[in-house]
Amino acid sequence: MTGTGMLLRFMLRRERFALPCWLLGVTLLVLIQSTQSQRLYDSAEDLAKLRQSIGGNTAVIAMSGPTRLLNTIGGEVVFEIFAFTCIVLALMNMFLVGRHTRADEESGRAELVRSARVGRRATLAAALALAGLANLAAGLLAFAAVAGTGLPIAGSALFGAAFAAVGMTFAAMTAVAVQVFENTRPAYGAVALALGAAYVLRAAGDVGNGTLSWLSPIGWGQRTFPYVDDRWWPLAIPVAVTAVLGAAAMALLERRDFATGLVRPRPGPATASAMLGSPLGLAWRLQRASLGGWAAGLFLLGAAYGSIGDSIEQYVADNPEVAEFLPGGAADIVNSYLALTAMTLALTAAAYAAVAALRARGEETAGRTEPVLATATSRAGWLASHLTVAAIGSALVLTAAGLGEGLAYGLTVSDAGQIPRLIGVALGYLPALWVVTAVAVLGIGWVPRAAAGLAWTAFGYCAVVALFADSFDIPGWAQRGSPFAHTPRAPLDPVSPAPLLVLGAVAVALAVGGYAGLRRRDVGY
Amino acid sequence: MGVQNGAAIDIAGLTKSFGRAKALDGLDLSVESGQVHGFLGPNGSGKTTTIRILLGLLRADAGTVRMLGGDPWRDAVALHHRLAYVPGDVNLWPNITGGEVIDLLGRMRGGLDRRRRDELLQRFDLDPRKKARTYSKGNRQKVALVAALASDAELLLLDEPTSGLDPLMEAQFQQCIHQIKQEGRTVLLSSHILAEVEALCDRVSIIRLGRTVESGTLGELRHLTRTSIAVETVQPLTGIDALPGVHDLVLEDHSARFDVDTAELDAVVRRLAPLGVRSLTSTPPTLEEMFLRHYGEEETSGAEATS
Known part of the structure; x- marks a missing residue:
């Protein structure tokens, strides 16, 4: 363990930008939810109505948590945000521990460190200590966010403690995974799988009799019932599991050689398949995993939105102030809800459109x-390969989102016709996504070093205009640059092909312009 | 092979700047078809920049560049059908196996010889089933080498292709290049391994600070550098230091050690002969000395300028 303290200080230094961003992100999620919930349900009657409209909706319970939490306003905040922020926190812990253990070993950096006067266990001990500090900070910040917005202190303290305990469980889980696997990728895969299982078990348990929830770290946290029962004893489970997993990681560390895992990586194919023989085949190979992840994520998000489509009418009747957020007001509630959620899904998909295009620049750097x-690959062919994946991938991601929303909404209203309808609604945003992709291509062509900045600025602008145009009173001319402002808000507004064709033409023009820049510049800088 | 007459590569007055840094400053390079041409120079002298311009990845600021009868920038794709390239720093896709990378690069070039590919894998003792992220630097280099050597390209651009290989693999590499030479193909070989250059290259060009400082056969280059002389004479040695081209003279009464510019050797021997030579050893410059002299020229020329 020699050198643990020194390594910990060094890790903290390496984390001085990334870690605060993660912590700030989760804190903001909690803060926003706490303020919003307390504003929306400021009376006991409001909360009772919510219990009634949501208590019977299994989809919402599966997404969020046990309905017992809805007995108090603080519990309502836990219900809405806890499971979701736990996912973010678990990912933070996974990358944090993985980055400082297996990733360093994989790159060979750890070899330099270990050649110094540093004990075999020091790196892992320091990484776990780092995770401990990060989770402590996350717990304190979450406590500050909920207690600071006026929720009871006792419940808030339990909220923060449960939050930190769940996070630490995933840190210890990652510590084991990085001993087992030789590379970060399968290690992250295993932890992500465990995280997914934790969410699904929790969902099944909360919908059913609750037993399965006790197999899930997220379930352990939620079943302290902060602000409702305020019971601390369930936290003994994550504490014990963390201790066991941490000890197991240390024991496994002793049984393996440096830079290897307990499982040998499987050899891959010795020859390339017929697919992998062109720039397009390569781009598809490089991007397919990311595309799968985005499509799955948007399918789930779509399903989450779709699942409450049917109860939205009752919900708005109970909470008339919500109607202000809907583009069509209270007149055509379901359609305005579907239009708003379709646009939110499309905005999320626009992030994929940017990511996929920027992959080309990532390959270059x-x-x-x-x-x-x-x-014998031309620059046009190389750029087009990634562009094709981005363009078709955007369509697939939108289809997945529409399918998720259509499936969930169609199930609740017993109408299979909702599936093609909502897929169509989502695909209406395809030209807008292509414009985002094309802006990234323009950047790659003319200002390669600033391409990512340009693409994300464009994305941020679209998001701000789409989500906050009314609340910030953004003037009409300032909204006109966003492709989303020109996309008809189906199914609320009728869809006409003209604006979509214009957006498509703009996208093509921007992409061609980007290629013109790529043609004349140096590659690799 | 369909080799056109004359030069495979012809570069004259090539300049290239990155911002304010001048990477190439009037570089000349001529590589004859069917020859193995050594491309030498200290780190940062512009070898990789030159090769990237030949690949059409970078755009020349000024000068003329012809390769295989075409313009590397304008005709990049057509020319790339006819060449193979091994980068100095091999970056591969971490999640794709070495075998897949070899096939992929081969297919994108326009097909590869599967029999030769498998033979090369054997020769270089490379496991094609491993993911690229698990390869060491040497193994990544082997992947790029196998991909390039398995092609029947008429021109090979090799940027320090053996810097990560062990001596056994180095020997295999030299055999491969000999074979390529016999087939009448052309190789531009950038290298720091002087034994390799000596064994393989018909001609060499030495560049420094983006400019060609020497070019010719190894014999010609030797002629341009210094020979070490140790001499013992009957009569006392006088007047040696006054002769042109004599350097680093260590003089005692009847013996001396010094270096002499090879071009001035004849004059020096004529001066020594009348003194009654008892013993004389003359050592031609080793490659190392030759290159060290060129590589380190900045220091010596700087020192001369100030003295």
């Missing part, structure tokens, strides 16, 4: 474009 362009 990693030095992997050079060997491709040294073959």
Whole structure:
């Protein structure tokens, strides 16, 4: 364990930007939810109505948590946000521990460290200590957010403690995974799988009799019932599990060689499949995993939105102030809700459209474009390969979102026709997504170093205009630059092809302009 | 092979700047078809920049560049059908196996010889089933080498292709290049391994600070550098230090050690002969000395300028 303290200080230094961002993110989620909930349900009657409209909706329970939490306003905040922030916190812990253990070993950096006067266990001990500090900070910040917005102190303290305990469980889980696997990728895969299982078990338990929830770290946290029962004893489970997993990680560490895992990585194919023989085949291979993740995520998000589509009318009748957020007001509630959620889904998908296009630049800065362009591949062919994946991928991601929303909404209203209808609604945003992709391409062509900044600025602008145009009183001319402002808000507004064709043409023009820049510039800088 | 007459690569007065930094400053390079041409120079002298311009990845600021009868920037794709490239720093896709990378690069170039590919894998003792992220630097280099050597490209651009290989693999590499030479193909070989250069190259060009400082066969280059002389004479040695081209003279009464510019060797021997030579050893410059002299020229020329 020699050198643990020194390594911990060094890790804190390496984390001085990333970790505060994660912590700030989760704190903001809690803060926003706490203020919003307390504003929306400021009376006992409001809360009772909510219990009634949501208590019978299994989809919402599966997404959020046990309905017992809805007995108090503080519990309502836990119900809405706890499971979701636990996912973010678990991912933070996973990357935090993985980055400082297996990733360093994989890159060879850890070899330099271990050649110094540093004990075998020091790196893992320091990484777990780092996770401990991060979760402590997350718990304190969450406590400050809920207690600071006026919720009872006792419940808030339990909220923060439960939050930190769940986070620490995933840190210890990652510590084991990085001993088992030789590379970060499968280790992250295993932890992500465990996280998914934790969410699904919790959902099944909360919908059913609750037994399965006790197999899930998120369930352990939720079943302290902060602000409702304020019971601390369930936290003994994550504490014990963390201790066992941490000890197991240390024991496994002793049984393996440096830079290896307990499981040998499986060899891959010795020859390339017929698919992998062109720039497009390569781009597809590189991007398919990310596309799968985005499609699955948007399918789930769509399903979450769709699941409450049917209860929205009753919900708005109970909470008339919500109607202000809906584009069509109270007149056509379901359709305005579907229009609003479709746009939110499309905005999320627009982030994919940017990510997929920027992958081309990522390949270039990693030095992997050079060997491709040294073959008989033209710059146009190389750019088009990633662009094709981004363009078709955007369509697939939107389809997944529409399918999720259509399936969940169609199930609640017993109408299979909702599936094609909402897929169509989502695909209406495809030209807008292509514009986002094309802006990234324009950046890659003319200002490669600033391409990511440009694409994300464009994305941020679209998001602000789409979500806050009314509340910030953004003037009409300032909204006109966003492709989302020109996309008809189906199913509330009728869809006409003209604006979509114009957006498509704009996207093509921007992409061609970007290629014109790429044609004349140096590659690899 | 369909080799056109004359030069495979012809570069004259090539300049390239990155911002204020001048990477190439009037570089000349001529590589004859069917020859193995050594491309030497200290780190940062512009070898990789030159090769990237030949690949059409970078755009030349000024000068003329012809490769295989075409313009590397304008005709990049057509020319790339006919060449293979091994980068100095091999970056591969971490999640794709070495075998897949070799096939992929081969197919994108326009097909590869599967029999030769498998033979090269054997030769370089490379496991094609491992994901690229698990390869060491040497193994990544082997992947790029196998991909390039398995092609029947008429021109190979190799940027320090063996810097991560062990001596056994180095020997395999040299055999491969010999074979390529016999087939009449052309190789531009950037390298720091002088034994490799000596064994393989017909001609070499030495560049420094983005400019060609020497070019020719190894014999010609030797002629341009200094020979070490140790001499013992009957009569006392006088007047040696006054002769042109004599350097680093260590003089005792009847013996001396010094270096002499090879071009001035004849004059020096004529001066020594009348003194009654008892013993004389003359050592031609080793490659190392030759290159050290060129690589370190900045220091020596700086020192001369101030003295």
